Amino acid sequence: MVDVPTISDAQYAFDLVKAICTEVGPGQPGSMQERQRAAWIQKVLELHLGAENVAVEEFTLAPGAFLGSLPVSALFLLATALLNLAIGRFPWLPPWLTAPAALVLSSLALASFFCEFIRYQEFLDPLFPQTRSDNVIGKLRRPGAQNVTRLLIVSGHHDSAQENTWIGLLGYALFVTVPTILIGLVGMLIMSLIQTAGLITVSAPLLQMGTLGWGMLTFPVIPAVVFAMLFNRGRKEGGTVPGAADNLSACGVVVALARFLAKKPEYIPADTEIRFVSFGSEEAGLLGSRRYVTRHLEELKRLDARLLNYETIAHPEITILTSDVNGVKHAPEMVNSLVAAAHRAGVPFRVAPSPIGGGGNDAGPFSQAGLKASTLLPFKMPQQVVAFYHQKRDRPEILTLEPLLNVLKLSLEWIRCGGEAEEGSGTQPGNHLPVEPLP
Numbered sequence: 001m002v003d004v005p006t007i008s009d010a011q012y013a014f015d016l017v018k019a020i021c022t023e024v025g026p027g028q029p030g031s032m033q034e035r036q037r038a039a040w041i042q043k044v045l046e047l048h049l050g051a052e053n054v055a056v057e058e059f060t061l062a063p064g065a066f067l068g069s070l071p072v073s074a075l076f077l078l079a080t081a082l083l084n085l086a087i088g089r090f091p092w093l094p095p096w097l098t099a100p101a102a103l104v105l106s107s108l109a110l111a112s113f114f115c116e117f118i119r120y121q122e123f124l125d126p127l128f129p130q131t132r133s134d135n136v137i138g139k140l141r142r143p144g145a146q147n148v149t150r151l152l153i154v155s156g157h158h159d160s161a162q163e164n165t166w167i168g169l170l171g172y173a174l175f176v177t178v179p180t181i182l183i184g185l186v187g188m189l190i191m192s193l194i195q196t197a198g199l200i201t202v203s204a205p206l207l208q209m210g211t212l213g214w215g216m217l218t219f220p221v222i223p224a225v226v227f228a229m230l231f232n233r234g235r236k237e238g239g240t241v242p243g244a245a246d247n248l249s250a251c252g253v254v255v256a257l258a259r260f261l262a263k264k265p266e267y268i269p270a271d272t273e274i275r276f277v278s279f280g281s282e283e284a285g286l287l288g289s290r291r292y293v294t295r296h297l298e299e300l301k302r303l304d305a306r307l308l309n310y311e312t313i314a315h316p317e318i319t320i321l322t323s324d325v326n327g328v329k330h331a332p333e334m335v336n337s338l339v340a341a342a343h344r345a346g347v348p349f350r351v352a353p354s355p356i357g358g359g360g361n362d363a364g365p366f367s368q369a370g371l372k373a374s375t376l377l378p379f380k381m382p383q384q385v386v387a388f389y390h391q392k393r394d395r396p397e398i399l400t401l402e403p404l405l406n407v408l409k410l411s412l413e414w415i416r417c418g419g420e421a422e423e424g425s426g427t428q429p430g431n432h433l434p435v436e437p438l439p
Contacts, residue, residue, distance in 0.1 A: 003264065004345075004409055004412060005256070005257075005260055005405060005408035005409055005412060006405070007401055007405060009256050009259075009260055009405070009408055010256070010401040010402075010404035010405035010408060011401060012252075012255075012256045012259065013249070013252030013253050013255065013256040013404045013408070014252060014396065014399055014401060014404060015252075016040075016044060016248075016251070016252040016255055016256070017244050017248040017249055017251070017252045017396050017399065018244075018396040019040070020037055020040050020041075020158075020248055020251075021242045021243075021244055021248065021395065021396050023040070024036045024037050024040065024238075025238055025242065026160045026234075026238040026239040026240055026241050026242055026243060027158065027159055027160050027238045027239070027243070028063070028159060028160055028161065028162055028234075028235070028238055028239035028241070028283065029061065029063040029133060029159045029280065029281035029282075029283050029284035029287070030061060030063030030064075030131040030132070030133055030281065030284065031063075031237055031238045031239070032237070032238070033237065033238030033239075034133060034134075034158065034159045034160075034238065034280060034281070035132075035133070035134055035280075037158045037159070037248075038056065038133075038134040038135075038136050038158055038278065038280060041136045041158055041251055041254075041255060041278045042054055042056055042136045044255050045136065045138040045255060045258055045276060046138075048138075048255070048258050048259045048262045049138045049139070049140055049258055049262055049276075053138055053139050053140065054136070054137070054138045054139075055136075055137050055138075056134050056135070056136055056137075057134065057135045057137065057291075057292070057295065058132050058133070058134055059132065059133055059134075059135070059280075059287070059288070059291040059295075060130050060131070060132055060133075061125075061130065061131065061132070061133055061281055061284060061287045061291075062122070062124075062125040062126070062127075062128035062129065062130050062131075062284075063128075063131060063133075063281060063284045063287075064128045064129065064235075065116060065122065065123075065124045065125040065127070065128040065284070065285070066116055066117065066120075066283075066284045066285035067117075067162055067231065067232050067284075068116075068124065068128060069112045069113055069115075069116035069117050069123070069124055070113065070117060070181070070228040070229075070231045070232070071228060071229050071231075072109075072112050072124060073109045073110070073112045073113040073181070073185060073228055074109075074181075074224070074225045074226075074228035074229040075229075076105045076106070076108050076109030076112065077105075077106070077109045077184060077185060077188055077221065077224060077225055077228070078225050079105050080102045080105040080106040080109060080188050080192060081188065081212060081217070081221050081225075083098045083099075083101050083102035083105065084098070084099075084102045084188070084191060084192060084195060084210075084211060084212050085211065085212055086098050087099060087195065087199075087207070087211060088207075088211075095199050095207075096199065099192070099195050099196045099199045100196060102192045102195065102196075103189075103192040103193065103195075103196050106185070106188045106189040106191075106192040107189060107192075109185050109188065109189075110185040110186065110189050111123065112124055113181065113182070113185055113228075116285065118326060119325075119326065120285045120286055120290075120325055120360060120364070122285070133159070133280035133281040133284075133287065133288060134280045134288075135277060135278070135279050135280055135288050135291065135292050136158070136277070136278040137275055137276070137277050138258055138275065138276040138277075139273055139274065139275050139276070140258065140261055140262060140265065140268065140273070140274045140275075140276070141265070141268065141272070141273050141274070142265045142266065142268045142269070142270055142272075143265055145268075145270055145271070145272075145273075147271060148271060148272065148273045148303070149271045149272075149303065149304070150269070150271055150272045150273070150303060150304050150305075150306075150418060150419070151272070151273050151275060151299075151300065151303035151304070151305040151306070152272055152273070152274050152275070152305075152306050152308070152414075152415055152418070152419050153274075153275045153276075153277055153305060153306065153307045153308065154253075154254055154257060154274070154275070154276055154277070154307075154308045154309075154310070154411060154415075155250070155254065155276075155277040155278065155279060155289070155307060155308070155309045155310065155362055156247050156248075156249075156250025156251045156253065156254050156278055156279070156309070156310045156311070156362075157247045157250065157251070157278065157279040157280065157281075157282035157283075157288060157289075157361075157362055158247070158248065158251050158278045158279070158280065159243070159247075159280055159281050159282055159283050159284070159288075160238070160239060160241045160242060160243025160246070160247075160248075160283065160394075161239070161241050161243065161246065161283040161390040162232040162233070162234055162235055162239055162241065162283070162390070163232060163233050163234040163239065163240045163241050163390060163391060163392060164231070164232060164389070164390040164391065165230050165231060165232060165233050166227065166230075166231070167385070167386065167389060167390060167391055168391060171386050172382065172386055174385075174386070175382070177227045177231070178227075180219075180220050180223050180224050180227055181224045181227050181228045183220040183224065184220035184221050184223070184224025184225070185224065187216060187220055187221070188221060191210050191211070191212060191216070192210070193210070194206060194209055194210030195207060195210030195211055196210070197210070198210055240392050241390055241391060241392060241394055242392070242394055242395050242396075243394055244394050244395050244396045244397075244398065244399055245312050245313065245314040245379075245384075245388060245394050245398060245399060246311070246312045246389065246390070246394055247282065247310070247311060247312060249310070249312065249313035249314065249399060249403075249404065250309075250310035250311060250312070250313055251278050252313075252404065253310055253313060253404055253407050253408060253411070254276045254277070254278060254310070255276070256404075256408060257276065257408060257411055257412070257415075258274075258276040260408070260412070261274060261412075261415070267412060267415060267416045268415065269415075269416075269417075269418040271418075272415075272418055272419075273303070274415060277292070279292065279362050282361065282362055286325070286360055286361070286362055286364055286365055288362070289309075289362035289363075289364070289365045289366070290365040292365075293365045293366055293369050293371070297369060300366075300369075300371055301370075301371070304372075305366075305371055305372070306334060306337075306371075306372040306373065306419040307362075307363055307366045307371065307372070307373035307374075308338070308373075308374065308375075308376065308411060308414060308419075309361060309362045309363040309366075309373065309374070309375040309376070310375070310376050310407060311361045311362075311375050311376070311377050311379070312377060312378070312379040312384075312389075313376075313378045313379075313399075313403045313404055313407050314378060314379050314380070314384055314388075314398065314399060314400075314403055315378045315379055315380040315384065315403055316347075316348055316378065316400075316402045316403050316406055317348040317349060317350060317378065317380075318342065318347060318348065318349040318350075318376050318377070318378045318403075318406055318407060318410060319349070319350050319351075319352050319355075319376070319377040319378065319379070320335060320338045320339060320342065320349055320350070320351045320352075320374060320375075320376060320377075321352065321353065321354050321363070321374055321375045321376075321377055322335050322351060322352065322353050322374070323353040323354045324354050324360050324361060324363050324364035324367055324373075324375065325354075325359075325360030325364035325365075325368065326360070327353070327354075328364060328367050328368050329367065330363065330367050330372075330373055330374040330375075331367065331371075331372040331373070331374075333372065333421070334372040334373060334374045334419075335351065335374055336421045337414060337417070337419050337420055337421045338374055338376070338410070338414060339351060339421070340413075340417070340420075340421040340422070341410050341411075341413035341414035341417065342410050342413075344413045344417075345406075345409040345410045345412070345413045346409070347406040347409055347410050348406070349410070354375075355377075355381045361375050361377075362375070363375040372419075376407055376410065378403045378406065378407060
């Protein structure tokens with residue numbers, strides 16, 4: 001191919017990232033700044049696709065519930081530990097009250113952490129204040145296309161994360177934080193079960209076995225409480241994390257690809273519609289993509305929709321993910337189509353499952369609903385996690401053009417062949433057109 005995305009297209013994506021970071025700044029889920037970031041993306045998509053082809057879909061959410069589940073779990077864990085230690089120490093506090101209460105609270109602590117932070121279920125959301133967020137959707141077809149039978153979606157998310165306290169303080173040791181929290185929650189539940197069993201069976205040895213000592217207090221209970229209580233900071237307004245790599249880099253590529261295809265619509269198969277989606281509130285538990293799937297599920301199934309999601313475009317080698325939230329598998333045909341596109345584009349890539357235990361991104365809700373989806377993750381683990389992930393250091397200066405260009409090239413090949421692994425009926429390329437300035 002002659003007319004493929006060039007370094008100027010990657011520069012356009014980078015310039016958009018820089019402009020949003022400069023003009024708006026951080027935009028954590030549900031904040032006014034997040035909506036301003038969405039408005040920027042809406043504006044540039046309208047510039048390239050026409051205002052009639054761009055829509056904004058509002059949705060409601062409780063942005064504090066996802067990460068708020070950690071301090072909630074920590075408080076339950078702390079109360080459980082105190083009740084557990086109180087047994088037999090205070091005559092006015094009967095064991096038949098403290099042991100069952102500790103069991104209930106330890107169960108709630110683990111359930112809150114597991115459902116919200118691990119399973120991405122809205123377990124605590126009804127207890128938190130509600131606000132709104134936006135998904136921005138642009139669409140494009142080949143001129144004259146009438147009978148659309150397939151939908152290809154490219155996506156990123158425009159919200160930024162709360163600042164992770166422990167990455168900046170602990171460096172590589174941050175990887176002990178979440179396991180310690182989980183060990184503390186599970187350990188405390190086990191101790192509560194043993195203590196309650198000792199109370200029911202009137203077994204002093206069993207009761208003693210289920211009562212905390214200095215060993216478990218030292219690890220994992222007290223560290224788990226501290227880690228969970230202070231897991232994040234910078235929670236006011238837009239937050240403190242610019243989110244240039246995670247994940248405005250993806251939004252920049254989505255818009256740059258829309259701009260390229262608007263000029264060269266012959267790359268779009270005749271029976272296909274392309275949607276360019278920027279999801280809101282990914283950092284609050286994938287809420288934007290989850291709301292989108294729920295709202296459009298019937299249409300997505302009818303049009304054999306395929307989602308190509310981008311996450312943290314910061315390294316030249318692209319990881320094509322085979323799984324997402326807690327091991328949910330992406331469709332093999334989707335992964336195969338991306339591998340084939342990477343080969344045709346001549347970009348470096350690898351194929352791997354999701355690297356972050358318990359983590360997920362916006363392809364997850366699609367695959368969970370039985371739709372074809374995958375994510376491109378051009379991100380070097382664990383070095384770039386320590387370097388800037390969920391930190392104030394996630395600024396435009398950390399981005400380079402090569403990763404952006406590689407994702408653009410792969411994406412064009414994937415679209416040109418209709419999201420299939422085999423060569424599609426693409427037309428001969430024309431000449432590349434120059435970049436317009438951002439509005």
